[in-house]
Amino acid sequence: MSELTISTIQKPISNRRDNLVMLSRVANSLYWMSRYIERSENIARLLDVNLQLMLDFSDLNDQQLKDHWLPILCSAGDEETFFKLYDKADSETVTEFLTFREENPNSIISCLFSARENARQVRDQISLEMFETLNECYLFLKSKNAREVWQTGAHEFYEQIKKYSHLFQGLTGSTFTRNEGYEFINLGKFLERADKTTRILDIKYHILLPSVADVGGAVDTAQWQAILRSASALEAYRRFHVEDILPKKVAEFLIFSNTFPRSIMSCMRHLDEDLHRLSGKERREYRSNEERSFGKLLSDLNFLTIDEILNSGLHQFLEKVQATLDQLDDHIYQEYMYHPPVDLESEIFLQQQQMQQQ
């Protein structure tokens, strides 16, 4: 009997009996709560910036509008679902799809509803202040008021969404205990943020490739400026470079900056620290192949230059980062959150046998 049962233990039994023990389900909820909030903030900023950018262009035809919005749609959502719901991609449809459509699992409303649902699952783990903020946000989005605010002034609406996220992340820093849960919240936040920064940068790859005459022109500059603002990086960039907005410098800044907290480099360094804190391994020691390829990418970043990246293709580089982050996400799930489900039938069989032996 005991042979049977021991063989079904998938993981070593922990000897830890301190308060640091964390349910796998709880870890999963904290991680996704955090990812969804970060995601909603990024989408809000992306839409806000691009709506404002469009104000500088008048008389765009349908094709031009589509050319502008489609890459944004691709970076933040699901194109296929979109065209099931709408005929054409313009400011109105794309922003509505990415803001209010519950059919779109990555719309702001879907993200924040999921974040709140995850928070509710771990109501006992997070601080009252954190829950209240998220709950207020949920009640706001559920009310009719939300759409009215959006229709009368989209900017105010997106400001509000960003504020909820800022407030939530700030409260997490000031009210959440520094335990394992904090690492999962951080992993969710930085993984999402790194991923979104790659996508924001990639947008320019899609709308980029302008005719030669446009490079360095007013349109080009405006677009690069929008990229920076979408990553909340315009002021930081200006302070750092104090010169014109140059495509190469923008890409360099968003990939390599050591000091700007939304650059890919900064996010990955945070991820590296949190991964090590979780696994308890020494620095530069990694727990699995996924962690190792993540570590490899991080050290690549330490030695690569922007010229090398541009020469071998910015888009390809960004795709590689995204793939590595996806693997890491899967690794975190497998390592910390997944327990194989109980096979109820064999379980019943086993336990019925045990009952008879008594």
Next chain:
Amino acid sequence: MLTEDYKTENFFDEMFTEEGGVRPHYQKVAEKLKALDPDEHRRKQTAVDLAFMRSGVTFTVYNDDQGTERIFPFDLMPRVIPDTEWQRIEKGLIQRITALNLFLHDIYHDQKILKDRVIPPHYILGAKHFRREFMGFNVPKDIYIHICGTDLIRDRQGNYLVLEDNLRCPSGASYMLENRAALKRAFPDLYRSARVHPVDSYSAELRKVLQYVAPPSLPSSQPNVVLLTPGVFNSAYFEHAFLARQMGIPIVEGRDLVVRDARVYMRTTSGLVPVDVIYRRIDDDFLDPTVFRPDSLLGVPGLVNAYRSGNVSLANSIGTGVADDKVVYYFVPKIIKYYLAEEPILPNVDTFLASENEDRLFILDNLEKLVVKSANEAGGYGMLMGPWASQEEISTFRDQIRANPRNFIAQHPISLSRHPTWCSSDEGGRLEGRHVDLRPYILYGENISVTPGGLTRVALRKGSLVVNSSQGGGSKDTWVLNGDS
């Protein structure tokens, strides 16, 4: 705010005497009310409601795919109980839980009470919640009922009567605590001057009870206590999360637990961690699909085996439901006399058993005058309120009683006491009398403690006697004074 035309209307009113005078223990409240203007009251009420909504002090409305959450309506006017009165209630509740616990031990062991013919054996052996699987099983520290919520009502003379014992998973304690916090915010001065017994110790007491009943074989002095919830879609999920947070224990779902070699573990980020005590908020039937309902997805396969092996403790114990069966309720005064040789301090409501021939004939002849209850339902379901029921409802119940008399009891309608309650503007926007009951919470560990006060539930609809939250009920903060006025 209190108007001259407030009427007690032939009911026992908690605040006013028949002559219209304010009872001594309500003096402070009455003074406050005199000074309070309706606008200020409205502002305070709105602030409290908003705070509940924001912090998620809500219950989920069933059969609503929007996942609508509502707050449990809270009436700002506190219900006040003088010290001497409370001491009698407390004694009565302790007496009752002591006797019921002895009763449960007896019927799962020697069944002396059945052999002595105090209760006809078929009532117990055929009870829906009698768990014959646990005959001869010794529960830790011999405690069956760790947490009990007893429903009390007051008759026309103001006598406290026991309406119901809730011995399985009584709920509502979180509202008692949240209501108190809200009232302190709304009326800080009144609260301070009234000298009220605090209720905050409930969570700490509950934690102590749970730790106390940990399996004795345990190597460590710090048992791992968890709260087992059906999940986030349960109407009481807020309460589960609230209590877990207050006690600082993990809240788990069935899928978070796994049994290996008759030991319960929780699945954590660092592997499997042993669990010693489970405060379960799911019914016996759902605990373990290998023993009880095989279709239960909420429980843990193997849990009962681990419990029987003495490796994990459950609160409340399995099989307590037999003692809050409404037919067994009828026998509780006899149970108290049998085990304690005392007269019951808190009497029952006079009850008729449909399975006794004489009683049944009386019930069937008087259905339109009686309240009929199913033996094993809760939450105000499965009830017939004769005087208010339609002919159709009455004849449905008549058929059901004839078909299955064991499942029904009947009582004369009790005109529950009333309490001044704020009625919203569509009902006049003023204080009117509304019927109330009282659910105190009793904890049984190293000793028995009763939290002073409890949850006062109020039927907000005019004339209604049903106080359940699922059916238009609200609640009040309940004050036990440090003195009698």
